[in-house]
Amino acid sequence: MVCVCRSVSGHHDDIMAAMEVGEERAAADVLRALARHLNCLNEDSKSTRKRALESIRKETFDKRLSSVALQEVFACLLKSLLKCLSDPMERCREAAVQMIADFIRNVPQPEESLPYLIPALSQRLGGNEILEPAEELRLAMLEMLTLVVEVCGSCLAPYLDDMIKILQRTILDPFPDVKKESCKCTVNFAKSIPEHFHMQSEGLVKPLMQTISHQHSRVRVAAIETAGAVVQYGNGKTVDDVLSHLAQRLFDDSPQVRKSVTLVVGHWLLNLRDRYSYFHKLIPLLLSSFSDEIPEIRLLAADLWRQTGAQWEKENEEDLKDKLDFLNQHPARYPAGAERPGLGCRELVVRNLSKLLPAVSRDVADWLGATRLKTAQLLAVLLLHAEDHSTQHLHLLLSTLYHACTDAEEAVVRSCLESAQLIGTFVDPEVFLKLLLGRVESPHSSSLCSGPLMVLAAALRGCSGEALQPHLPHLGAVLAHPDVCQESQQPAYLRQLLACVTALLSTCAGDCGIISLQLLQVLVSVQSLTANPELCGEAQHSIRSLCQAQALSSPVELYRRHMAALLDGLSRSQPSWTRHSPQRLQLEVITMQSGPVVGQFLPQLLPVLHDSLQPSRDPEMRLQIFILLSKLLLDARNTLDSQGQFSEHLEPFLLDLMLPNLVWHAGRVPAAIRSAALTCLLALLQGGALTWHQLVGVQDRLMPHILAALDEDSQLSRLMACRSISALQTLAGKQLHPDTLNKIYPELLKRLDDSSEEVRAEALGALGRWLSCLGREYDPQAFQPHLELLFQQLLLHLDDPDGAVQDAVLEVLKSASTVHPALLRHNVEAVRDKHRNPSHCDRLLRHIRSVPQDSA
The missing domain is CATH 1.10.220 (Annexin V; domain 1)
Structure with a gap:
């Protein structure tokens, strides 16, 4: 059996030897056939060189030589082909590049060509100047180089310097396709020799950062992906050089570019060797994609972030042991509709928050609106992760939000208010109110900036009513303080003051009863300081909400409950009133909106009016008070005389309040005061609050002033005097004494020659009533x-x-x-x-x- 095996093995070796001999012979035959063609490559004729290259291809690839034979042929042809890369004729250079690429693709040991190929390409592509003028040929050479990287892999380590030199130049090539191919080649090269690549990777960062803002989005995508690989397989020093450029690409118009940034940063967070050192720089880039306008990018960022958190949690399991035991415990309050991030994600943010917030505070005030918006959106994401851990950073957070909430961009303001609401949700009210209310009370924050009030209103919306309840008295006192609610007439400031009240009513509802007076004072102040109908309407709506919170049927009931306190407050400040005092405007709002309640508080109201209308007081203020009085007196039965008690105060009202303002004094201002007083007197006589019996005691002192007014230079005064005489005669009927009647008609007769047709008509009407007043005594x-x-x-x-x-x-x-x-x-x-x-x-x-x- 052993003998048989040896026999078979020997036979196989013989066969292999025979094949090698055959391949060597084939290679030798090819080389002999190519000898003449190789010589032709040195000819001056372009057509001769071109035909020689075509003939070389026919003698090699067209004859389907084995890979071993091709290897030997390639070794002999390589130098000649590389020389053709600098041929003056473009077609010859193109044929040489294609042939070299085909050899590399088909030979078994392409790495043997590297000692000649790489230096040649470096000379051709890596110089300070572009030696290859044809864009398509530069692209073909780069594609060939990419092929070399793919088939040779780690064998390229000795040629690291040349490769970096080539890629540095080609990444900046004017031709976009060359840039993209260079990026592809760089990524493959970095993956092929990771243990060596880091030594020279830094040299590729600068050209990549120059390319990352190219006008073609696909080039930008390629540059971003390549930068990701260069940093991943390079050294940690390059991260800082790349981050700012990647951050700018988050504002790119192309979704694919933003998606590439998200992928690169996400992979760094998961795979970068020194990622722990760069978490505070990488986290904001990935979390910024949470607010991208494209859902796909938002979902991608969320998935990568979950993976990052889960991986970090696993790597630090021992450190998180105590927290993992309480993993399922949710905060007492959590924003509706928001999904709580995993423990690892939350911990990553919390541990890096002190490094993140200063940068956020700086960028949210950037001169570019897009940067401010992206930063404001990022801040909301960070606070959602930080939860109650944001307490220790509250001072910086609030200072940032004060300014950001007054941004000109509406979207920036919305995101900042969302952040403020999260502070209210997660932070103890005792902590954030101490800082916020102190800022609201400070002089520079009230009239000059509505930011603190905006932040306060948002925080109150985020807080729970149960948590706020103990702090309501302090809140009400601060909001109703004159330095807060009366300090500014700016619509933005008043709107935020109103927003604070609305937030309290929404959050605390019935509990607001304990600060009902203070809230009403704020709402009255808002109405008194603005001429904006919309803002006044919102304030009145809030008054109705305040009524509902206390189960009161109408605003009239609310005023009835607090009128004494409101008038008492106005009375204390009244000695200092001028034309500019907001308290005068508050008096108008209170008296006009409280309706019949005014009649219940005449003993408190009339002294305020009396002191305000003394001749020594500000004339313009007196004019406005008289206008208010006229409105009230015209509807006296539903205002001043709603309780039928006005007659009890009639004599001091007329003698101490009205008559001093009817006394003649020289000048336009006193004349205007007399006109206003006459208008008010007419309203009193026509308002239905008086009878002649009530007027009898004062008419002798009143009539001379009215008759004197018929000679006023002011047409309005003469007109009001005529009408007042008519109204007085109507009230008296036939009860006027003949002596009084005989004093009236001569003065009226004079007005028949008045320059004003209206005054003449009123005088005639008064004479007609005079005749109807002649009784039996006359x-x-x-x-x-x-x-x-x-x-x-x-x-x-x-x-x-x-x-x-x-x-x-x-x-x-x-x-x-x-x-x-x-x-x-x-x-x-x-x-x-x-x-x-x-x-x-x-x-x-x-x-x-x-x-x-x-x-x-």
């Missing part, structure tokens, strides 16, 4: 001179050029015909022939004759 015979003067003056205006005035005077005279018809007829007949148009006189005479004798 003896026509005894007071005939007064009546005659009145009739004569009216008849004079019966011939007025204005037909409307004639008609109005005629109606007044008709009503006078019942007072003393004979006297009137006598005066009409005396002037009839003097009138330009006696028709009105005739009509009046006919009317007098038609008056029944009983009436006469």
Whole structure:
């Protein structure tokens, strides 16, 4: 049996020897056939060299030589073919490159060609200048080099310097396809000789970083992937050189570029040898992709991050033993809809947070909006991982958010408010309120910046009502403090003040009853300081919400509960009021919105009004107070007299509050005050809160001021005086004393010549009411001179050029015909022939004759 085996083995060796001899002969035959063609490669003729290369291909590959034979032929042809790489004719260079690539692809030992091939390529591609002008040929050479890396692998270690030299140059090649092929070759090369590559890898970083911003997205993708491999198989020094460039690519318009960055950073976190040293630099890049607009990239980032956390957790299992025992315990509160990251992920963030936050704080104020947005989104992700561990960094976090929340970009603000809400969710209110409320109270934060209030409102929304309840009194006191709620009229500031109240009502609901007064004070302040209808509407909506939280039926009930305290606060500040004081505006909001409640608190309200309307106080403020009073008096039955008690305060109201402002003083400002006071007086007389019986005691002191106002330079004052006399006569009816009546009509007659048609019309109307007020005490015979003067003056205006005035005077005279018809007829007949148009006189005479004798 042994003999048989030896026999078979010997026979096999003989066969192999015979085959080798045959291959050697075939190779020798080919080489003899190629000798002439090789000589032709040195000819000057381009066509001769080209035909020689074509003939070499026919004699080698077309004859299907064995790989062993090809190996021998390749060894003999290599130098000649490499020489052709510098041939002046492009077709010859192209044929040489293709032939060398085919040999490398088919020979069993391509590494034997490396001592000649690599230096030749280095000379051709790795110089300072491009020796190969044809882009396609440079690409073909790079593809050949990639092939060499694939088939030779670790054999390329001795040629590390040449390879790096080539790749440094070709990565920067102007032709995009060459760049991409160079990147592919670099990745393969790094994987082929990892134990040697790190020694020269640093030299590839700079050209890659120059290429990473190329205009073609596929080139950028290739450069990013190559940078990932260069760092992975290189030394740790290159990480810092690459990170800033990768961070910029997170803002790339191409999703594929952003995806490449995500993949590279994720793989570094999982596989980089020194990754523990770079966690604080790599984590923000990967977590930034959580907010990418493409769902695929967000999911990829989340998956890589989960893997990173799980791997780190496994590697540090002993260190996390205690925490792993409580793995399933969730925080008391957690954001709705958010998935809690794994323990490893959370721990990675917590342990690196002190290194991450300073950079975040800096970048969230970057001049580029895209950077600010990406950083703000990252901060929210970090805080979701950090949970209550963010407490120790609270000072820096809040300072960052104060400024970031006032960013011009709406998306940046939204992300920052999300972060602030997470602080409210995870941090003890006692801790964050101490810092936040201190900043809200500080002078520089109120009128100049709404940031602290924005952060406070968001934090309150994130907090639980149970946790906030013990802090409500302090919160209410701070928000209602004048230095906070009355300090600024900026809409942004007032909106955030309102947001704080809304957040409290939403979070604490019924518990807000203990600070109901303070919240109402804030809401009143907001309305008093803004002219924005939308903001006022939101404040009124919050007032209704405050009512609902306390089961009150309407805002009127809310005001009834707190009116005493509100007026008391205004009363204390009243001595310092000026035209600019917000308290005056608050008074207007309170009195106008509380409706009938005002009538219940007259003893507190009227002293405030009295002191505010003294002649020594700011004129403009007095004007505004009078306007407010006019509004209240016009609807007195539903405001000041809602309880029927206003008459008890009438005499001091008129004598101490109104009359001092009717006294004449020179100047435009006093004149405007008198006009406002007359307007207010008219509202009082027309508002339905008074009867003549209540006015009798003060009318003697009031009437001279009204009559004096008929001679005012201000048309408005004269108009209001006429209307006030009409209203007063309407209230008195036939109860006015004849002496008073005789003092009124002469002043009204003067107004018939007024420059204002409106004043003339009101004066005529007042004269008509005067006639209707003549009662039994007014003896026509005894007071005939007064009546005659009145009739004569009216008849004079019966011939007025204005037909409307004639008609109005005629109606007044008709009503006078019942007072003393004979006297009137006598005066009409005396002037009839003097009138330009006696028709009105005739009509009046006919009317007098038609008056029944009983009436006469």
